[in-house]
Amino acid sequence: MTALISMVKPPEGERLSPPRADSATRSPETTIALVVRARGGDRSALDELCVRYLPRLRRWAHGRLPSWSRQMIDTEDLVQETLTRVTARIDKFEPRHEGAFQGYVRQALHRRLVDEVNRAAGKVAESVGSARPSSDPSPLEQAIGTELLERYEAALLRVKPEDRDAIIARVEMDLTWAEVAEALEKNSSESAQMTVKRALVRLAREMSHGSRA
């Protein structure tokens, strides 16, 4: 693993901070400024992006891996590798606002999770000579159902990027309203709340369309 990874990985046995304790939107330098610096090849900016986003992405990914795959895939490694890959190709990222990077990385991490689970399933099937061991869902799928989670992900892809960023910031990453306002570049927490409410209604409508399909 690279120096970047060793820098952002917490010491052995260290527990994660509470969900709202990290300061992805409170640091003096904005995410967009960091992305601009990172595009220019500034390694310290890449490291800072990882430090900011790693804890909440790790929390997000937690519970999204099926139990059978956990022997083969480590959530923490997966998150770190995804962050490293995204920042390495950061020139493809167009920052709409502060929260856009978070949404961008979250989508990349989701794709990576799906790929890794499929890859792990192939290895298991190869070793035991049977079909993919997909009957054991992730804890999140166990809680809400695979079909619902797939419909949610599909609907999330269909809503406007601004709506998606708002939903990811509040619903998935558990930012405070003040942090959401900063991430979405809104004037106030109230404005951020209204943005998230509208985004949720539109997402719900998209999900209901998916339900009929």
Added chain:
Amino acid sequence: MDQEPDSLLSIAGAVAEEAAVSWDDELRLADDASAATLRGLQEIAQILAAQRSLQRDLTAPPSAGHPEVTPYPRRAGGTF
């Protein structure tokens, strides 16, 4: 700017705050156009609650094994 019904925005606000929503009552009062969106909001609330439960387990003191999450009844109605 899209205009969304105030009733749906209010419920979306409750979902975002993880506040209790009496889904049965809301669905009973909703017209056909809003009912499907309401069900979508109810599903989002279920996803959010399950996700929060898993995240809380991650930040809780260490315990043996992987956290278990109690499945939510799908579209069970009633206060969520």
